[in-house]
Amino acid sequence: MDPKFRPGDQVQVLQRDQPGHVRTPMYVRGKTGVIERIVGSFPNPELLAVGHSGLPYKMLYRVNFKQGELWEDYDGESDDTLEIEIYEHWLAPV
Amino acid sequence: MSETHDHSHDHAHPTHTHDGKPIQEDPLPSLEAQILEASVRELLIEKGVISSDDVRRAIDQVESRTPALGAKIVARAWDDAEFKDKLMSDSDEALMAFGVDMRPTELCVVENTDDVHNMVVCTLCSCYPRPVLGIPPAWYKRRDYRSRAVREPRAILREFGTDIPEKKQVRVHDSNADLRYLVLPQRPDGTEGWDQERLARLVTRDSMIGVSDALAPADVED
Numbered sequence: 001m002d003p004k005f006r007p008g009d010q011v012q013v014l015q016r017d018q019p020g021h022v023r024t025p026m027y028v029r030g031k032t033g034v035i036e037r038i039v040g041s042f043p044n045p046e047l048l049a050v051g052h053s054g055l056p057y058k059m060l061y062r063v064n065f066k067q068g069e070l071w072e073d074y075d076g077e078s079d080d081t082l083e084i085e086i087y088e089h090w091l092a093p094v
Numbered sequence: 095m096s097e098t099h100d101h102s103h104d105h106a107h108p109t110h111t112h113d114g115k116p117i118q119e120d121p122l123p124s125l126e127a128q129i130l131e132a133s134v135r136e137l138l139i140e141k142g143v144i145s146s147d148d149v150r151r152a153i154d155q156v157e158s159r160t161p162a163l164g165a166k167i168v169a170r171a172w173d174d175a176e177f178k179d180k181l182m183s184d185s186d187e188a189l190m191a192f193g194v195d196m197r198p199t200e201l202c203v204v205e206n207t208d209d210v211h212n213m214v215v216c217t218l219c220s221c222y223p224r225p226v227l228g229i230p231p232a233w234y235k236r237r238d239y240r241s242r243a244v245r246e247p248r249a250i251l252r253e254f255g256t257d258i259p260e261k262k263q264v265r266v267h268d269s270n271a272d273l274r275y276l277v278l279p280q281r282p283d284g285t286e287g288w289d290q291e292r293l294a295r296l297v298t299r300d301s302m303i304g305v306s307d308a309l310a311p312a313d314v315e316d
Binding site: 023024025027039040042045060062067070071075076077079080081082083084085086087 | 200202217218244245246247248249260261263264265266267268270271272273
């Protein structure tokens with residue numbers, strides 16, 4: 001499986017309402033960040049959690065967000081960041 | 095968290111989501127779940143798939159891991175540049191030397207420097223590098239830590255007694271999927287020439303979660 005994104009690529013997390021064992025927290029949905037690294041392919045947790053094999057595996061990335069992008073009134077420094085793992089099917093190119 | 099605790103940060107941010115309550119506060123599993131667990135366990139034992147001893151041994155093993163193991167790993171990384179490179183780039187192989195198997199997760203080691211301070215949280219539940227640090231502290235699973243660590247990390251750090259200078263970047267790692275995170279704290283000044291055993295005494299659990307720095311030599315030397 002070839003990763004769709006490369007480190008340094010700008011990506012937007014999908015703003016999708018989806019029930020179940022979703023590992024994409026609300027606070028990053030719709031937000032724009034940068035691929036920090038490709039972690040590799042892992043079983044899809046949304047399927048794994050309900051007794052399936054997790055196939056097809058999903059490519060997982062670490063995405064870096066500026067805190068100011070996540071929180072309009074962020075009360076820290078402008079360089080502060082948050083890094084989180086997002087599966088490929090939750091990301092769109094910018 | 096008691097009823098009198100200040101909940102203002104729990105609910106002030108409507109963009110947050112939390113998959114359920116902090117584990118520490120969860121009520122007992124439903125009677126149905128308890129019966130299901132006991133039934134499956136007893137069936138597996140009756141059919142000889144596993145033994146009661148296997149169950150006990152697995153619990154014993156999980157609960158016997160302590161932050162002392164993480165401290166040894168950090169002390170070696172401080173002392174041995176080659177090991178540190180390996181730990182940062184291919185942690186699986188580096189951890190084999192300590193008998194640690196992270197599977198099915200992977201350990202991601204993040205290094206504190208003069209310019210960067212890292213801290214770790216799991217907003218969705220309580221993911222934690224148990225094979226190297228053991229059972230997470232109660233506060234790590236609490237809803238207020240989990241929501242505020244991503245929202246106002248510097249304020250949380252100050253409450254832990256850790257003041258991060260303005261010019262230093264704070265990087266929060268939300269441990270939400272398949273990686274587990276270990277912070278490599280900065281090696282304290284005044285420890286030149288120390289061996290790994292002595293260095294390990296400076297490495298606390300909290301410093302490996304990133305809510306504090308490692309201890310100073312004066313904190314541990316008699």
